[in-house]
């Protein structure tokens with residue numbers, strides 16, 4: 001009977017043959033974040049719904065249309081649509097904000113948004129993100145942007161443009177909102193959503209995907225002309241620091257971002273190579289959010305990258321992934337006695353850290369060797385009555401067919417280790433100076 005329950009629309013399975021790609025992105029991102037002094041934080045998958053309406057914003061698409069919420073015992077919970085709100089909640093609840101500033105955390109997590117699925121846009125997706133709390137300085141903005149850029153560079157990605165903007169503080173934005181309202185009120189043809197945005201958050205009209213709205217918005221006033229002196233100075237300093245760090249960028253005054261908490265700096269890393277969903281990273285400063293969630297006035301900023309989008313671009317650009325680890329020794333056994341010996345030999349080798357496999361299905365010797373070949377084992381041994389009697393096996397290097405006899409004694413793991421290391425160095429008989437403790441009988445030299 002065929003399985004008639006499929007995975008929900010907009011979700012993906014990551015299969016064993018692809019998981020090394022995820023490990024690559026996660027490792028590179030973690031290593032870069034470590035190097036900038038960020039520590040990992042893990043937060044719940046769901047939170048009280050109010051957390052998101054109060055942070056992401058009551059009038060955003062995310063809160064209005066895209067949240068997966070559930071009522072459980074009269075409390076409304078929501079699967080997190082992004083990582084910032086939960087992370088800041090956790091930092092506040094666990095008093096991290098009372099520690100030494102800046103507080104720097106990163107996370108790798110799944111997010112849930114009920115959007116129309118398409119390539120690069122999922123209903124369950126994954127983010128690598130980070131947040132830095134406790135710095136007002138534009139040097140922090142440059143630091144966070146440079147961290148994101150290092151991750152993209154270290155993944156080997158090319159042709160990713162950085163766009164930056166400043167959307168000002170609530171002070172300068174009030175004046176800008178009035179200017180936008182005046183501009184858009186004088187024009188016909190805005191879509192229904194934008195007509196609502198006009199009253200509640202006119203800046204979001206600049207982000208509308210409808211070609212008609214985009215055309216109307218083309219000549220709208222720009223936020224950069226309305227920045228107060230402090231915001232303008234902050235933005236100018238950021239641009240100068242990016243210059244110091246030799247990070248290329250373009251100012252795009254139309255970047256407004258879809259979440260309400262941003263102030264001053266906003267930025268996006270975008271590629272044109274994967275269609276409409278080309279924003280691989282988005283972030284910015286949110287100086288009011290911590291206070292809004294009940295903390296002190298602590299300026300903060302961060303970004304998040306969509307891991308699925310990064311992987312789409314990496315595949316497209318033929319970027320390198322970490323080599324998936326492979327089986328180091330396959331023990332093919334003939335007969336019950338040999339099978340039992342294979343089990344104990346595997347146990348010992350595994351205790352030494354090797355990846356070892358043997359037959360657990362009951363295959364013939366020929367089928368066992370076929371399996372060993374299929375899993376791409378580096379070495380194989382055949383263990384039969386003869387080998388058990390003589391107490392020696394031939395360890396076969398599957399790449400070149402070379403066979404090394406090894407005694408089946410208590411030093412087996414050390415001697416096998418020397419052969420493995422030998423292979424890692426290209427099989428050139430590297431002299432390991434007795435490293436394996438073999439007293440000179442094996443290939444360690």
Ligand code: HAM
Pocket residue numbers: 081082083084113115120121122123125126127129130131258259279280281282283284285301302303304305306307308309
């Ligand atoms: P965001 O722009 O909503 O920002 O999402 C960040 C990234 O997540 C996007 O640039 C994109 O790569 C990925 N992403 C978003 N939605 C989807 C989706 N439906 N399918 C696949 N990937 C998606 C935030 O989430 C903020 N919390 C970022 C931040 C952290 N700002 C400050 N700190």
